[in-house]
Amino acid sequence: MELLERGAVIPDPLIPYLEVDRSKPRHECWVTGHMVAGLDGTAAIGGRVGALSTRPDQALFRRMRQIADVVLVGAETVRREGYSPIQLSAPAQTQRRVRGQSPNPPVAVVSRSLEFDWSAKIFSRAPAETRTIIVTCETADPERLAAAQHVAEIVVAGHDRVEPAAAMTALADLGHGVVLCEGGPRWLGELVAADRLDELCLSVSPLMGGDPLPVSVTPSGAGVARFGLKGTLVEDDTVFLRYEVAPPEGPRHE
Template sequence: MRRLFPVTDQTSDSEGARDREWSLDELAEAYAYPLPDGPGAEPGAAGRAWLRGNMVSSLDGAAAHEGRSQPLSGAADMRIFGTLRGLADAVLVGAQTVRSEGYRPARAREVFARRREAAGQGPAPAIAVVSASLDLDFSQPLFTEPLVPTLVLTGAAAPADRLRRAERAGAEVVVAGDGPGVEPAQALRALAGRGFTRLLTEGGPRLLGQFAAAGVLDELCLTLSPTMAAGDAQRIAGGPALADPARFALVSVLEESGFLFTRYRRA
């Protein structure tokens, strides 16, 4: 892996500019959450959560192949995927992605243990499933075998019988919307109130589109995969178009084996 951007006179000949495999510690430094309130401040200070998205796209804009993102991924992409999880307090994911990708609980990884302990985090991020209908299989390991309790974010009009099933399965139910669905800003406030301020969403496209439309997506880590998928696969963000396109600023670009790992921050 090598860094393509930013490159300065001081870094152009550094180890970061050379094509070599980066350690997970180096990746963790490269993807560290920002300190929004100045030097020494913690992410989410004053109760504010920071939401980062992580998605992969083919060269022709597909977010998945035959319903799954894995065919577009690669070894380096999975290392970054694991690093981003290792830095997060909680991972937000849509119910459809939970079903199609066969989501399991996040696991503790020794390589991130000290970093997480120093940041006051638990051994692994919580998985927070966003679902209006709660049409979920609560017998799956995501709910029965998590290292930390799985969260279920839903709206006030969620079916009462499914709410009870979620709670019986051990999930922590978070009502974050006055209607049938989840309101993104309300969801982030609810998570921040529980101490989850370093947030990561892995999709799916509809959920990412909702966050973008609500103006709460702070950062996007986008992997451009050197693949062509064709077909009619969805883009990385779906749903209604924004009234005005949201502008993001490029933070960094890494490259390995033809994959480009970009990081953008809301301008």
């Protein structure tokens, strides 16, 4: 066992995340999850993430979007959190242009029901070059789909549900090689179950007692995914863990 000692200050907490090589994904594209949990694993307080997120977590959450070609979220998170189009700082936008990326990543929302207020900012305020993407399935309601097409790009990935692998293929085909998934727990769990989560950036917030909702809700019957610890940061009482999925285990010899 090793002791992790505090004190080695880094000039910019985003640097360790920007330095990760995400150019060689195991599957269609590289998928990074970015979540915050309480000490008891809770993912929300009163149905929202706000009270769970500390000041350093909020700062990193906003800036982490710089790594993304697209920011992917489940519909319930968009409905509850009131998402807006991503607006990075001017220096971050410049760095992205230099790397050949759009100044801001678009948001992609996963939904079967398509129950949205289409006048919401996430649709109405998205710039033409980074329109919000709706990832849905073939059995989605045709009238709602028609309404969605006026305000969003549509990706169909699956018959009666969005299949994570098909969704990642579609996003990769749109040129989105790095997908940043900001939850929620149910959609993240689908990605984990489909072996599509390559990296998890988990902030541990110093509190307990939120909603009985863990950061990932894996569908029943799915196997266990294993990860290796790649980085730790700390600011005040918030710990930032960076994990990457572990290579598959070989046969065990007793």
